[in-house]
Amino acid sequence: MVNYWKDKNLAVGTIKNRLADLRFVSKVIGKTNIIKSNADYAIGSRTSVATLNKAIFNADFSKIQDQYLKLSLELQQAFGLRREECLKIIPSLADKGNKLWLKGSWTKGKIERSIPIRTQAQKDILRKAKDFVGKGKSLIPQHKKYIQQRHIYNRETRAVGYKNLHGLRHAYAQTRYKELTGLECPINGGKTSKAFSKEEKQADRIARQIISRNLGHSRVAIIKVYCGK
Structure with a gap:
């Protein structure tokens, strides 16, 4: 089951939450050893900062029939x-x-x-x-x-070759970031927050607030996943 979830590209946090639910059920039925530890399933740590750019720019939908x-x-x-x-x-x-x-x-x-x-x-x-x-x-x-x-x-x-299209939201976020700050976002090769000037830090903060609202996220911190940090 864990391998299936990994193949579906579920987030580490999602897999951990599902295993926690299964452990609770196994405890209720008296079979606590059914579900192994996260380490046994080679599930890594959660991360909120993107290291791989998942953006899909200029997607081609010309072959979509519907x-x-x-x-x-x-x-x-x-x-x-x-x-x-x-x-x-x-x-x-x-x-x-x-x-x-x-x-x-x-x-x-x-x-x-x-x-x-x-x-x-x-x-x-x-x-x-x-x-x-x-x-x-x-x-x-x-x-x-x-x-x-x-x-x-x-x-x-x-x-037509797309496993999923969440990368369109990544591309939107990165485009907005550049529009709002005048900077390339960190995940796309731009400066990281440690290298920002005072003015750039302020522009970065405001841009992330706007982008989180545009995408429908309640937490500004999630924009790290889209744009890096």
Whole structure:
């Protein structure tokens, strides 16, 4: 089971939490030796600072057959959306002129948020999505449920060579970091925080706060995973 989780690229913390749950169950049923220690499973320490850049820049979706999905992926790339968000989004409702509004029922944790619309490319893909589905319609076809469209998402993205597309959020975060600070982020070869001037430290801090809000994270510290430190 642990090897399966590793093959699925689950985070170290997630695997440790699942093993802790299994140990609790084994203790309740009186079989405490069923689940070995984390070290026995060669599970490393948690880390919150990225050492490998997982960003996916300029992803090619031209071979995606499902037009609904293709638009979802283009929105995901343009705005750093999560998978659920890019599928459930209702483009006509989300478009607030200078910002993209995400309804709570579309997001992780059911917390609404807004993402600035900064570029012409973002405006173009949003307009294309609105024109395609019409007013009040989501990017899930009316005859399908969310789970069905999610399966199509997984199947078609893997078919064109992507194991997962969380790297689109990494790319969005890194692009925003450079826009906001004028600096390349540490994970992409830029200076680390130890080398920052006083002004750069302030710009870095403000940028991370903004990016965490844009991505829908409650903790600023998580941006280390996307941009390094």
